[in-house]
Amino acid sequence: QQPVQSPQAVILREGEDAVINCSSSKALYSVHWYRQKHGEAPIFLMILLKGGEQKGHDKISASFNEKKQQSSLYLTASQLSYSGTYFCGTEKSNFGNEKLTFGTGTRLTIIP
Amino acid sequence: EAQVTQNPRYLITVTGKKLTVTCSQNMNHEYMSWYRQDPGLGLRQIYYSMNVEVTDKGDVPEGYKVSRKEKRNFPLILESPSPNQTSLYFCASSLSRGSSNYGYTFGSGTRLTVV
Numbered sequence: 001q002q003p004v005q006s007p008q009a010v011i012l013r014e015g016e017d018a019v020i021n022c023s024s025s026k027a028l029y030s031v032h033w034y035r036q037k038h039g040e041a042p043i044f045l046m047i048l049l050k051g052g053e054q055k056g057h058d059k060i061s062a063s064f065n066e067k068k069q070q071s072s073l074y075l076t077a078s079q080l081s082y083s084g085t086y087f088c089g090t091e092k093s094n095f096g097n098e099k100l101t102f103g104t105g106t107r108l109t110i111i112p
Numbered sequence: 113e114a115q116v117t118q119n120p121r122y123l124i125t126v127t128g129k130k131l132t133v134t135c136s137q138n139m140n141h142e143y144m145s146w147y148r149q150d151p152g153l154g155l156r157q158i159y160y161s162m163n164v165e166v167t168d169k170g171d172v173p174e175g176y177k178v179s180r181k182e183k184r185n186f187p188l189i190l191e192s193p194s195p196n197q198t199s200l201y202f203c204a205s206s207l208s209r210g211s212s213n214y215g216y217t218f219g220s221g222t223r224l225t226v227v
Contacts, residue, residue, distance in 0.1 A: 002154065032215055032216070034215075034216075040220070040221075041202060041218035041219060041220050041221055042155070042202070042216075042218050043218075044215030044216060044217070045215075046215075047214075047215055087154060087155060089155075089216075099157050099160065099170055099171065100145075100157070100216070101157070101171070102147075102154045102155040102156070103154055104152060104153060104154035105154050
């Protein structure tokens with residue numbers, strides 16, 4: 001069952017902040033985040049493991065609320081290079097035999 | 113350079129003509145997987161492999177076959193392609209699955225059109 005991402009699309013001006021959410025109806029072990037630019041392969045951003053750890057690098061960070069089975073990706077002071085489609089991927093266990101199931105994506109457009 | 117290499121990048125074929133999309137990684141990754149990407153549906157997993165000779169179905173395996181005879185290679189086989197398999201295909205690999213901090217490295221994609 002695919003995780004649900006919201007919003008489906010968002011348009012921001014350069015310098016504004018964005019939040020992308022990812023929700024699952026199942027208990028989660030981990031959440032992955034990827035960014036894909038048009039016509040290119042998805043690029044790995046970060047993984048959050050069960051334990052509620054918040055991660056980040058540069059102006060992109062994420063949180064994982066395992067009780068709510070939700071993760072949020074935060075992009076602060078957005079740059080033109082942040083444009084693309086963001087996908088979350090979820091895993092239900094750490095046994096190694098679980099599928100990584102992706103959401104349908106959030107299209108982020110940054111305009112000057 | 114560490115990478116996942118898919119070939120071909122573009123392929124147009126006719127219904128029923130068997131084809132193979134190759135995937136190779138040079139990172140000694142244990143885990144490999146195939147996804148298809150369709151508008152509005154995101155990335156859906158076709159098959160995955162935990163290691164050599166170990167493969168399992170993903171969410172949309174019908175009409176596809178895979179094999180993992182060597183660690184580096186994970187070809188995707190369409191025995192009798194149909195128009196509903198027209199899609200953008202991605203191969204991905206990861207160092208390992210389970211209790212890990214490893215993300216996926218994706219290939220550049222193969223755009224397949226079945227007419």
